[in-house]
Amino acid sequence: MPFLNAVSNLFYGFNFKKDMADPFEVRMRFSSQLQHLNASVNSAQKAAQYALKFKEMDEDLHSCILEQVERNNMNTRANIMYFIEHFLDLAKEGHGDYVRMMSRDIIRVVDAVAPDDGSGAANVKVVRKVLQGLRDKGHLESQVVSQIDDVLREREINDDDLGLVSSPPTGGDVNMVDGPPSQTTQRPAPKRPAPPPLDKRQIEQRIEEDRERHKRARESIWATPKGEDAEMNKLWEETSDFGDDDDRLLAEETEDFAKEMAMQLCPHKRAAANGGRS
Numbered sequence: 001m002p003f004l005n006a007v008s009n010l011f012y013g014f015n016f017k018k019d020m021a022d023p024f025e026v027r028m029r030f031s032s033q034l035q036h037l038n039a040s041v042n043s044a045q046k047a048a049q050y051a052l053k054f055k056e057m058d059e060d061l062h063s064c065i066l067e068q069v070e071r072n073n074m075n076t077r078a079n080i081m082y083f084i085e086h087f088l089d090l091a092k093e094g095h096g097d098y099v100r101m102m103s104r105d106i107i108r109v110v111d112a113v114a115p116d117d118g119s120g121a122a123n124v125k126v127v128r129k130v131l132q133g134l135r136d137k138g139h140l141e142s143q144v145v146s147q148i149d150d151v152l153r154e155r156e157i158n159d160d161d162l163g164l165v166s167s168p169p170t171g172g173d174v175n176m177v178d179g180p181p182s183q184t185t186q187r188p189a190p191k192r193p194a195p196p197p198l199d200k201r202q203i204e205q206r207i208e209e210d211r212e213r214h215k216r217a218r219e220s221i222w223a224t225p226k227g228e229d230a231e232m233n234k235l236w237e238e239t240s241d242f243g244d245d246d247d248r249l250l251a252e253e254t255e256d257f258a259k260e261m262a263m264q265l266c267p268h269k270r271a272a273a274n275g276g277r278s
Contacts, residue, residue, distance in 0.1 A: 023057060026054050026057055026060075029050065030047065030054075031064050034064065039079075039208070039210075039212035041216075044083045044087070045090075048086055051087065051098065052090060052091065055095040058098055058101070059101070065102075066109070066112075074122065074202075075206050075209070077120065081126050081127060084130060084134075089137065092137075103139065103140055106140060106144070114127045114152065122206075124156055128152055131148060131149070
């Protein structure tokens with residue numbers, strides 16, 4: 001009996017260990033999913049569902065998001081920013097702690113996706129769009145989003161960010177070097193360091209992913225919400241109020257209709273109608 005008990009305990013212990021997930025492996029797989037995010041919704045949902053599956057490791061997986069958004073190239077950071085919105089949509093019902101942690105660290109995420117050194121100027125619109133979505137869905141407070149938006153305005157893409165300005169400024173701010181009036185020279189004011197250029201593959205990848213997202217956004221415009229009267233309600237909301245222009249248009253259409261009907265009358269009836277008018 002002792003031998004059988006030992007074998008039984010060993011067997012059940014083996015199954016227990018088999019069912020337990022290795023924290024290191026979970027982190028590695030989740031990090032890999034974040035690194036390979038793209039414009040498809042499936043990739044974002046797959047990563048989000050994986051994080052919810054191992055929600056007992058929420059602190060570790062949240063730290064994975066922060067690590068990946070700070071270590072990868074700007075395209076991957078933008079994809080992670082889009083992922084966060086999908087993730088919090090699912091986490092709101094599945095595990096609210098993820099929403100709380102992301103709300104706490106959202107400024108750190110924004111600084112990584114659109115840093116103030118100009119290297120992520122092309123991501124400013126992405127950040128702003130996602131933040132507005134998080135605000136509208138109740139994941140972030142309006143005041144927080146408003147404060148971040150004020151900072152983002154200073155990080156918008158401009159000619160300097162694109163490297164289009166090659167000549168020194170002629171009418172801008174300059175620093176004057178001390179010296180006699182005849183030897184006073186002008187020195188351009190220091191500017192932000194230029195962002196590192198993207199390689200050809202990254203540029204093509206970004207263009208393709210943006211095209212895919214724009215296509216999906218256009219398709220969603222025509223999507224009708226579910227419900228018995230959903231289509232009617234959608235048309236009602238999109239229809240403008242009846243005004244003077246509508247009255248005039250209706251009168252013109254009625255007049256045109258009367259003329260068309262008169263033209264379709266038989267010749268003798270048309271002649272009689274004309275004779276009646278004379």
